Amino acid sequence: MMQLLRELPPVHELQKSNRFTSLVEKLSIPDSQVTKIIQAEIDYLREELLAGNVPIEKPNKLTFTEYIWNNTEEKVLKFKQDRLIRVINGTGTVLHTNLGRARLSEEAITHVVSVASNYSNLEYKISEGKRGSRHDILEELLTEVTGAEAAMVVNNNAAAVYLVLRALAKDKEVIVSRGQLVEIGGSFRVSSIMSESDAELVEVGTTNKTHLYDYQNAISEKTAMILKVHTSNFKTIGFTETVATEELVELKRKNSHLIFYEDLGSGSLYDFRNEGIGEEPVVRGVIESGVDLVSFSGDKLLGGPQAGIIVGKKEYIEKLKSHQLARVLRVDKMTFAGLEKTLRSYLSSQDLVEQLPTVRDIIKTDQQIYEQANDFCVQLKKYSELYHLQVLADTSQVGGGTMPGVKLPTYIVTINHKNISTPELARILRTGTPAIVTRIKEDKIIIDFRTVTKKEMPELIESFISLSGMDD
Ligand SMILES: *Cc1c(COP(=O)(O)O)cnc(C)c1O
Numbered sequence: 001m002m003q004l005l006r007e008l009p010p011v012h013e014l015q016k017s018n019r020f021t022s023l024v025e026k027l028s029i030p031d032s033q034v035t036k037i038i039q040a041e042i043d044y045l046r047e048e049l050l051a052g053n054v055p056i057e058k059p060n061k062l063t064f065t066e067y068i069w070n071n072t073e074e075k076v077l078k079f080k081q082d083r084l085i086r087v088i089n090g091t092g093t094v095l096h097t098n099l100g101r102a103r104l105s106e107e108a109i110t111h112v113v114s115v116a117s118n119y120s121n122l123e124y125k126i127s128e129g130k131r132g133s134r135h136d137i138l139e140e141l142l143t144e145v146t147g148a149e150a151a152m153v154v155n156n157n158a159a160a161v162y163l164v165l166r167a168l169a170k171d172k173e174v175i176v177s178r179g180q181l182v183e184i185g186g187s188f189r190v191s192s193i194m195s196e197s198d199a200e201l202v203e204v205g206t207t208n209k210t211h212l213y214d215y216q217n218a219i220s221e222k223t224a225m226i227l228k229v230h231t232s233n234f235k236t237i238g239f240t241e242t243v244a245t246e247e248l249v250e251l252k253r254k255n256s257h258l259i260f261y262e263d264l265g266s267g268s269l270y271d272f273r274n275e276g277i278g279e280e281p282v283v284r285g286v287i288e289s290g291v292d293l294v295s296f297s298g299d300k301l302l303g304g305p306q307a308g309i310i311v312g313k314k315e316y317i318e319k320l321k322s323h324q325l326a327r328v329l330r331v332d333k334m335t336f337a338g339l340e341k342t343l344r345s346y347l348s349s350q351d352l353v354e355q356l357p358t359v360r361d362i363i364k365t366d367q368q369i370y371e372q373a374n375d376f377c378v379q380l381k382k383y384s385e386l387y388h389l390q391v392l393a394d395t396s397q398v399g400g401g402t403m404p405g406v407k408l409p410t411y412i413v414t415i416n417h418k419n420i421s422t423p424e425l426a427r428i429l430r431t432g433t434p435a436i437v438t439r440i441k442e443d444k445i446i447i448d449f450r451t452v453t454k455k456e457m458p459e460l461i462e463s464f465i466s467l468s469g470m471d472d
Pocket of ligand 1: 229264266
């Protein structure tokens with residue numbers, strides 16, 4: 001064993017090799033990075049040898065050196081690859097939190113690029129030639145699309161909830177129905193955000209039922225706020241009762257020291273109910289019913305970039321804007337640019353569905369999806385020896401913790417490869433370029449074409465052809 005250990009090449013020797021310089025130059029990667037990778041390879045071999053394992057055949061200095069170079073080259077190439085990559089979403093889930101939620105419109109992307117690659121008036125009043133505030137940039141557009149008096153944008157909706165509670169209810173009581181103490185996407189819990197913000201949670205009602213008198217009885221001089229949380233990601237069914245927004249508005253009117261804040265979660269600006277999809281209220285309706293403050297995400301049903309949008313009464317929005325935390329939670333110019341064009345799509349209703357991928361994909365008809373699914377199978381017909389394909393009716397989800405229980409009729413293709421196991425095929429698709437994320441059901445790959453764009457179809461088909469092994 002000691003004999004073999006002596007065969008391991010030292011780092012300084014490998015650094016002098018042509019392969020070292022060519023790696024550094026060809027891939028323009030710092031030599032320190034290459035050295036680090038080489039060192040890790042040598043260390044690995046040493047540990048294996050000490051443990052009595054010989055990881056290569058015919059171990060000697062030459063084969064060890066070759067082994068180290070091969071692994072180093074592979075790792076360097078991997079290091080050079082982008083970490084954030086595009087994915088073809090074959091799951092049919094439109095707002096997939098793991099896959100980045102909403103895709104932006106072309107208009108939004110163009111605006112982001114323009115604003116990001118140039119100077120902008122982010123904090124500058126062009127008309128006066130004076131310093132301005134980024135909080136004012138989108139306020140007019142936001143009040144226009146929601147009907148609210150005032151508006152501001154923070155980093156995400158979780159940040160919006162935190163800012164509202166901290167700035168307006170710190171050291172005071174906030175009444176929340178037990179049926180609305182939700183957890184969203186792992187790390188966001190209403191109760192935890194509340195304690196982080198130093199607002200005191202007053203739980204009322206029970207998990208399934210909360211009555212108006214539960215709220216009434218909980219009000220005291222210490223109460224600052226009634227918080228209604230949209231139960232975005234689950235549905236209570238059966239023996240349930242919640243208090244309507246209108247009733248809470250009435251209750252607040254009778255107790256003028258209270259603020260009524262609704263965390264809407266998704267915050268739709270498009271009325272999907274008109275298409276027979278879900279029961280998601282539109283922001284304008286909530287504002288019109290008399291709620292003081294409403295917050296919602298930019299990248300859920302709205303279909304824009306990650307952001308938390310707060311709209312409502314001017315006196316409260318002004319307080320939020322001037323709070324220290326507004327600086328901590330402020331968003332970047334790229335977000336404003338993406339959000340601006342997203343909001344503008346809502347102002348021109350005839351372009352709306354064409355422009356916004358999120359809205360378009362949610363209301364995409366099963367007939368449109370069937371055509372894509374069928375087209376996929378037709379294009380792969382030549383490879384029917386290798387692929388077993390079947391078009392089936394199924395349902396897709398909206399996702400992103402929105403519209404729970406809503407099942408959108410869709411068409412899927414189930415896929416089996418003759419020589420590749422289903423988990424292996426899923427892995428190959430996932431790790432390919434572009435990465436294709438699918439679902440697996442009953443040992444079949446499933447692609448739901450709701451979330452596959454027409455533009456992605458040729459690439460998707462090409463990926464399957466290239467791994468058929470029959471390509472010429
Ligand atoms: C999604 C959601 C949040 C968190 O929003 P992010 O934009 O993801 O931070 C908060 N509250 C509700 C009700 C939600 O649905």
